[in-house]
Each structure stands twice: as structure tokens, then as C-alpha cells.
Amino acid sequence: MKSDRQLAKYLANLGYGSRKEVEAAIRRGRVTGEGESLRFDGEPVDPAPGMVILMNKPAGFTCSRQDQGNLVYELLPPRYLKRTPALSTVGRLDADTTGLLLFTDDGKLLHKLISPKPGTPKTYEATLARPLEGHEAELFASGALMLRGEDKPLLPATLQITGERTARLTITEGRYHQVRRMFAAAGNHVEALHRASFGPLILGDLPEGEWRLLSAEEISALA
Structure with missing residues (x-):
């Protein structure tokens, strides 16, 4: 079981606020449960570092954090931009290209998937x-x-x-x-x-502009 200090650091790294803000949330009872049943304001806490997101990217969105115009990160919960390690796109699709786009905060997996060596089809x-x-x-x-x-x-x-x-x-x-x-x-x-x-991933019936978390099995298939 994590101490309140450890829990605050963990949740702050997931983007739920600064360390002080999360500590205050814990004191007010906004954080409940533990382990896999940990909740923030009644909602399951986001995955630990190592998550992978699959998005059906719409046209007109740029794979950047800083460019002007519409950015793919705006289609995700705002707290995802505050995660540590940082969440990054796996390569880029230009603004006019649609379809399957991955995000991850796993640096080792990111490097493998974007390596210039022949790899993922x-x-x-x-x-x-x-x-x-x-x-x-x-x-x-x-x-x-x-x-x-x-x-x-x-x-x-x-x-x-x-x-x-x-x-x-x-x-x-x-x-x-x-x-x-x-x-x-x-x-x-x-x-x-x-x-x-x-690679082994397809969009299926995921609507344009929507996203989902990959399962542990899907991540293993990528790695």
C-alpha cells in the first residue's frame, strides 16, 4: 500500500494535478480504493506508465504539441499532456492524412516502433x-x-x-x-x-476522432 505521499507523487505523474493539489484531493477523500481499484472522483485512475493509445485520427489535425491549429493531443483528456513520462505520438501522420495513430509514454517501445530500420508493416x-x-x-x-x-x-x-x-x-x-x-x-x-x-492493429469500427487504450495483449504483440 502506498503512503499518501507516494500516492500523491504517483497521481501527479499521471497528470491529476501538482503534488500539492493531489495531496489536497487525498485529504478531501476524492481518492479512494487502492491498487487496480484506485479511483479519483469516483472514476478509475488512468493506466500507469507504459500505456498505448490507438486513435482514429481525423483530417485537419497535426501530430504536434505546439503547432498552430488543431492538434491531435486536444482529442485526449487534458491531463494526459501532464503525464510523466510524457505521452508522444508514434511517428506522425500529416494533417491531411487520417486513420490509425498510436500514442505511448513507453520510451523503449516508441524507439522500437519509429526506428529507421525495417520494421512494423x-x-x-x-x-x-x-x-x-x-x-x-x-x-x-x-x-x-x-x-x-x-x-x-x-x-x-x-x-x-x-x-x-x-x-x-x-x-x-x-x-x-x-x-x-x-x-x-x-x-x-x-x-x-x-x-x-x-502491425497487428486495425481500426475496426472505432469512429473518427475517437480513441481507445490498448490491452496488455495488444501491447505485447507490438513489442
């Missing part, structure tokens, strides 16, 4: 400005495609054509605006982009 659904010409799948799978301004070819990627101007692309790297630049290199332009999966 990510699948994107693209809507293009012009009809596909039929050569794109072979080009992307070749392992020889060079993006403008780079000196190392892309690893092979898998393209599935789903319509005249739509396709599903799976990549294992995370270079800057990679999917958009790949289609540009093939002579086309991405009008809309949606990330449908990240």
Missing part, C-alpha cells in the same frame, strides 16, 4: 488524382525505387489495386511523406490518404 488506403496505369505494383515491389532527394532506394512495398483511382499500399519504412512521394514518383498524386493498420 503499415497499410495505407490511397485515393489518387488519376487512374492507376498498371506499372505501380511492380515499381513499388522492385526495391529499386528512389525518392527525389534521397540516395537510398526504398525497400519493397506491396500494392493492391482496389479501384480505378484507389489502392492499398503496405510499407515497412517510415520516411518523410513516403506514400505520397512514392505515388508522385510513379507519376500520380495522392488526393486522400488513410492509414488502415499498424
Whole structure:
């Protein structure tokens, strides 16, 4: 069992207020239970450090804490921004890209998932400005495609054509605006982009702009 001082520090690190504010909340009886049944104002306390959040990111939101305009962190409870260790996005989706976005406060997991080394497959659904010409799948799978301004070819990627101007692309790297630049290199332009999966994770029926906590099993599958 944690002492009141230890409990106050723990809750302050979860973003429930400053140490003094949490100590006052404890004295007033706003903190009840212990262990897995710990509650703050009657609500279950947020997960301990090591949590992972899956969000269905809407268009128009930036993966930043400081940029102007709408920020993805604004879609989470405000106290999540006060957590220690800090909560970070796992990589970035640009403002116009929608779909599966992860957040975590686990630095080791974050480093693994955003490592430049070939790793977690990510699948994107693209809507293009012009009809596909039929050569794109072979080009992307070749392992020889060079993006403008780079000196190392892309690893092979898998393209599935789903319509005249739509396709599903799976990549294992995370270079800057990679999917958009790949289609540009093939002579086309991405009008809309949606990330449908990240490794074993899929969005399922999670509504746009909503989020959920990953289970321990889902986190283990990522790690």
C-alpha cells in the first residue's frame, strides 16, 4: 500500500494535478480504493506508465504539441499532456492524412516502433488524382525505387489495386511523406490518404476522432 505521499507523487505523474493539489484531493477523500481499484472522483485512475493509445485520427489535425491549429493531443483528456513520462505520438501522420495513430509514454517501445530500420508493416488506403496505369505494383515491389532527394532506394512495398483511382499500399519504412512521394514518383498524386493498420492493429469500427487504450495483449504483440 502506498503512503499518501507516494500516492500523491504517483497521481501527479499521471497528470491529476501538482503534488500539492493531489495531496489536497487525498485529504478531501476524492481518492479512494487502492491498487487496480484506485479511483479519483469516483472514476478509475488512468493506466500507469507504459500505456498505448490507438486513435482514429481525423483530417485537419497535426501530430504536434505546439503547432498552430488543431492538434491531435486536444482529442485526449487534458491531463494526459501532464503525464510523466510524457505521452508522444508514434511517428506522425500529416494533417491531411487520417486513420490509425498510436500514442505511448513507453520510451523503449516508441524507439522500437519509429526506428529507421525495417520494421512494423503499415497499410495505407490511397485515393489518387488519376487512374492507376498498371506499372505501380511492380515499381513499388522492385526495391529499386528512389525518392527525389534521397540516395537510398526504398525497400519493397506491396500494392493492391482496389479501384480505378484507389489502392492499398503496405510499407515497412517510415520516411518523410513516403506514400505520397512514392505515388508522385510513379507519376500520380495522392488526393486522400488513410492509414488502415499498424502491425497487428486495425481500426475496426472505432469512429473518427475517437480513441481507445490498448490491452496488455495488444501491447505485447507490438513489442
